[in-house]
Amino acid sequence: MLAPGRSSMGVLRDRCYEVAKLIGKMSMQVVICGAGVIGAAAAYELSRRGIAVTVIERWRVAGAASGKSGGFLARDWCRGTPVAVLAERSFDLHAAWARDLGDRYGYRRVDTFAVAVSDRRKLARAHRANVAGWLAADISHRRRIGSRDTTAQIDPEAFTRTLIEAATSRGARLFIGTVAGLRTSRDGSRAEGVTLEDGRDLAADAVIIAMGPWSVLAAHWLPMPAVYGLKGHSILFRPEAMLPSETVFVDFEDTDGETYAPEIVPRADGTLYVCGLSSSAPLPRDPAKVNPEPGGCEKLGAISLRLVPLLGSAKVLASQACHRPITADGIPLIGPVPQVAGAFIATGHSVWGMLNAPGTAEALGELIVDGRTRHVPIAAFSPSRLPALAPNALSIALNQA
Ligand SMILES: Cc1cc2nc3c(=O)[nH]c(=O)nc-3n(C[C@H](O)[C@H](O)[C@H](O)COP(=O)(O)OP(=O)(O)OC[C@H]3O[C@@H](n4cnc5c(N)ncnc54)[C@H](O)[C@@H]3O)c2cc1C
Numbered sequence: 078m079l080a081p082g083r084s085s086m087g088v089l090r091d092r093c094y095e096v097a098k099l100i101g102k103m104s105m106q107v108v109i110c111g112a113g114v115i116g117a118a119a120a121y122e123l124s125r126r127g128i129a130v131t132v133i134e135r136w137r138v139a140g141a142a143s144g145k146s147g148g149f150l151a152r153d154w155c156r157g158t159p160v161a162v163l164a165e166r167s168f169d170l171h172a173a174w175a176r177d178l179g180d181r182y183g184y185r186r187v188d189t190f191a192v193a194v195s196d197r198r199k200l201a202r203a204h205r206a207n208v209a210g211w212l213a214a215d216i217s218h219r220r221r222i223g224s225r226d227t228t229a230q231i232d233p234e235a236f237t238r239t240l241i242e243a244a245t246s247r248g249a250r251l252f253i254g255t256v257a258g259l260r261t262s263r264d265g266s267r268a269e270g271v272t273l274e275d276g277r278d279l280a281a282d283a284v285i286i287a288m289g290p291w292s293v294l295a296a297h298w299l300p301m302p303a304v305y306g307l308k309g310h311s312i313l314f315r316p317e318a319m320l321p322s323e324t325v326f327v328d329f330e331d332t333d334g335e336t337y338a339p340e341i342v343p344r345a346d347g348t349l350y351v352c353g354l355s356s357s358a359p360l361p362r363d364p365a366k367v368n369p370e371p372g373g374c375e376k377l378g379a380i381s382l383r384l385v386p387l388l389g390s391a392k393v394l395a396s397q398a399c400h401r402p403i404t405a406d407g408i409p410l411i412g413p414v415p416q417v418a419g420a421f422i423a424t425g426h427s428v429w430g431m432l433n434a435p436g437t438a439e440a441l442g443e444l445i446v447d448g449r450t451r452h453v454p455i456a457a458f459s460p461s462r463l464p465a466l467a468p469n470a471l472s473i474a475l476n477q478a
Contacts, residue, residue, distance in 0.1 A: 104129070105128050105129065105282045105283065105445075105446075106128075106129045106131070106280065106281045106282050106283075107123055107128050107129070107130050107131070107281060107282065107284070108130075108132075108133065108270060108271050108279055108281040108283075108284045108285070109123075109130060109131070109132045109133070109284075109285045109287055110133055110256040110271065110284065110285065110286050110287060110288050110295075111132075111133075111134060111135075111256075111286070111287040111288035111291070111292075112132050112133075112134035112137075112138040112237070112241060112251065113139065113141055113142065113143035113288075113289045113430070114139070114233065114236065114237045114240070114430055114431055114434040115287040115423050115424060115426065115430060115437055115438070116132055116134070116285070116287035116288075116423075117132070117138065117139070117143070117237045117238075117240035117241045117244070117434075118240055118434035118435055118437065118438035119285055119287060119423065119437070119438045119441050119442070120240065120241060120244035120249050121174075121240040121241075121243050121244045121438065122435075122438035122439055122441065122442040123244075123249075123438075123441070123442055123445065123446075124243075124244040124247040124248060124249045125247065125442075126442050126446055128442075128445070128446065129248065129249075130244060130248075130249040130250070131249070131250045131251075131252060131279060131281070132241065132244070132249060132250070132251045133253075133254050133255075133256050133271065133273065134251065134252070134253055134254075135253075135254070135255045135256070135288075135291075135363075135364060136253075136363075136364045136365045137253070138237060138238055138241050138251070139233065139234040139237035139238055140364055140365070141289055141367070141399055141400070142289060142290075142399040142400060142401050142402070142430065143233055143237045143289075143430065143431070144234035144237065144399075145233070145311055145395075145397050145398070145399040146233045146311075146399070146401070146430065146431055147230075147233070147311075147324075147340050147342050147350060147352055147431070148183075148230050148231040148236065148342065148344075148350075149187075149189075149228070149229075149230050149340065149342055149431070149432075150167075150168055150171055150228065150229040150230060150231065150431065151164070151189070151223055151227060151228050151229075151432065152164065152165055152168035152169075152226075152227045152228070153165065153227055154223075155429065158408075159408050159458075160408065160409070160429065160433065160457075162453050162454065163409075163433050163437070163440075163453045163458075164429065164432055164433060164436070166435075166436040166439070166452050166453050167432050167433045167434065167435045167436035167437070168227075170435035170436060170439060171184065171229060171231070171432075171435055172184075172229075174435055175231075178239055178240075178243060181235060181239045182231050182232045182235035182236040182238075182239050183230070183231055183232040183235065183344055183345035183346055184229065184230075184231050184236075184345075185229060185230060185322050185345050186225035186226075186228070186229045186322065187223070187225065187229060187230050187322045187323055188221065188224060188225060188228070188321075188322065188324075189221070189222050189223030189228040189323070189324045189325070189326070190209050190219055190220065190221055190222060190324070190325050191218070191219075191220050191222045191325075191327075191328070192209070192212065192217065192218060192219045192220075192326075192327055192328070193216075193217050193218040193327070193329075194213070194215065194216055194217060194327060194328070194329050194330070194383075194384060195217075195329075196330065196331050196332045196383075197331070197332055197333075197334050198330065209323050209325055211318075211320050211321075211343075211385060211387060212325065212341075212384060212385060213384055213385070213386055216384070218328075222326065223324075225322075228324065230322075230324060230342060230344065230345075231431065232344055232345070232346065233431050236431070252273075252279075254273040254274065254275060254277065255273060255275075256271050256272075256273060256274075256288070257273060257274040258271065258272040258297070258298055259271055259272070259284060259298040259299060259417075259420065260272055260278060260280070261417065265416075265417070266416065266417065266418060267418045267419050268281070268284045268417055268418065268420040269281065269419070270284065271284055281419075282419060283419045283420075283421060283445050284419065284420050284421065285421045285422070285423055285441060286299070286301075286414075286420070286421070286422045286424065287422075287423045287424060288424065289306070289400070289401075289402045289424060289430075290304055290305060290360050290400045290401070290402040290403075290424075291306075291360070291362075291364065292304045292402065292410075292424040292425075293305070293360075293466070293471060294362075294471070295422070296465070296467075296468055296471055297468050297471065299417055299420055299422075300414065300415055300416055300417070300465040301410070301414055301422055301460050301465055301466065302404060302405065302410065302460055302463035302464060302465060302466055303404070303405060303463075303466040304402050304404060304410070304424055304425055305360075305402070305403050305404075305405075306360035306400030306401065306402060306403070307355055307357070307400060307401050307403050307427075308355060308356040308357070308358045308367075308370070308398055308399070308400050309352055309353070309354065309355050309398065309399060309400075309401060310352065310353065310354040310356075310369055310370070310373040310374050310377050310396075310397070310398045311350060311351065311352035311353075311377070311395075311396075311397055311398070311399075312350070312351050312352075312374060312377055312378055312381060312393060312395065312396050312397075313348055313349075313350050313393070313394040313395040313397075314348065314349045314350075314351070314381070314388050314391040314392065314393055314394065315347065315348050315349075315391055315392040315394055316343075316347070316348075316349050316385075316387055316388060316390070316391040317387070317390050317391065318387060319347050320343035320349060321343070322343075322345075323343060324340070324341065324342050324343075325340070325341040326338070326340055326341075327339050327340070327341065327384060329380060329383075329384065331380075338353060339351055339352065339353035339377065339380055339381070339384065340352050340353065341381070341385060348394060349391070351377060351380075351381045351385075352377075353377055353380070354373050354376060354377050356370050356373065356398075358370055360400050367398055367399055367400060368398060369396060369397065369398040373398065374396035374397075378393070378396070401426075401427055401428060401430065402424045402425050402426060402427065402430070403425060403427045404424075404425035404427075404463065406462075406463065407427060408457060408458060409423070409425040409426045409433065409437070409458050410422045410423070410424055410425045410458060410459075410460045410463075411423050411437055411440060411441070411455050411458035412440075412444065412455050412458055412459050412460060413444070414460055415460060415465075421441060421444065422460050423437050423441055436452070436453050439452060439453070440452070440453050440455050
């Protein structure tokens with residue numbers, strides 16, 4: 078039935094307009110810079126929406142923090158912060174994506190505990206009868222901080238790779254190459270593609286900067302705020318025994334009174350991941366050159382053994398370090414870059430990049446295809462809330478030696 082005052086020609090014209098708009102979107106080319114979890118999730122989401130995607134990765138898929146993080150997910154731990162809605166939406170999307178993508182990256186719900194251990198002071202003993210019984214016997218203050226309704230985990234490297242594989246199976250392309258610049262219209266007001274270090278040019282209708290802490294390099298090409306890299310160490314063990322679906326956050330004090338906050342994550346594939354020991358060591362320009370600090374993994378290994386005695390007989394599969402991307406106010410940057418139409422940024426997710434990748438990708442998909450987000454308001458993540466970094470201040474954030 079026609080609405081009053083509308084002719085059938087008018088309705089036909091509107092339909093033609095909608096179809097033309099849809100075809101325009103379908104022929105859209107998006108270049109994503111970086112194949113960490115944020116770039117991979119954006120590639121998956123956009124390719125599901127029928128957009129032609131090219132991902133450009135300097136080193137290897139999930140080679141940086143996205144392959145070395147804990148992969149722990151919590152639905153409500155960001156409550157009271159601007160990230161709360163993004164985290165809740167992302168947690169729910171993780172469950173949906175795991176159903177769509179199948180059992181390829183160890184997604185599972187977990188019980189989560191906080192414990193305290195001191196080698197300096199006597200703390201109240203916890204009851205041994207309760208859970209996480211695989212921890213050392215003198216663990217204190219054991220309390221549940223997450224249930225299977227609110228906490229989960231994934232293998233971060235397998236997750237990131239699965240997203241890239243799912244995107245490429247829908248026609249997305251993955252290039253190994255270093256993005257070295259942005260191509261813009263003559264007046265600089267519109268992004269038109271990227272330039273690679275080897276001189277190749279790739280045309281695009283939209284460009285997403287998702288290079289983790291290396292996104293700061295884009296301050297050479299775009300008016301965008303600083304992004305920093307905070308270094309953390311981690312060890313992946315293969316214990317002889319399979320541990321239950323539990324994750325443990327520890328407050329540990331050694332005999333010298335030094336405090337540490339390691340996270341212990343037994344995974345679905347039988348491995349056990351421990352991370353901790355942050356450092357302010359500078360970010361090398363080349364992601365392949367990130368190495369542990371001298372003594373960093375040795376100290377983390379000794380703490381791991383102190384907390385989980387059964388690791389004495391475990392194989393060490395990896396001793397590694399990576400930089401998580403952080404912003405000046407600790408809130409991610411997600412959205413259009415001011416003054417340059419078609420340029421988008423998605424980084425600065427700090428300790429919650431694995432968690433918040435699906436919601437970030439969904440928001441980018443909605444922004445690029447529909448012009449606005451539907452599920453997560455992103456005003457709080459706007460790059461324009463922070464001052465743009467002057468390109469000559471880049472060395473503050475990046476070790477260019
Ligand atoms: C020790 C540790 C534990 C963590 N644990 C958790 C956790 O349990 N849960 C959670 O949610 N989050 C966790 N995080 C945070 C999470 O890992 C990060 O927020 C997330 O991996 C960031 O992803 P990204 O895609 O933004 O960046 P990255 O993973 O850094 O990816 C950026 C990519 O860009 C590429 N690149 C760089 N320069 C260029 C260039 N010029 N051209 C093309 N490509 C380029 C890099 O090679 C890299 O692959 C942890 C972080 C650390 C350090």
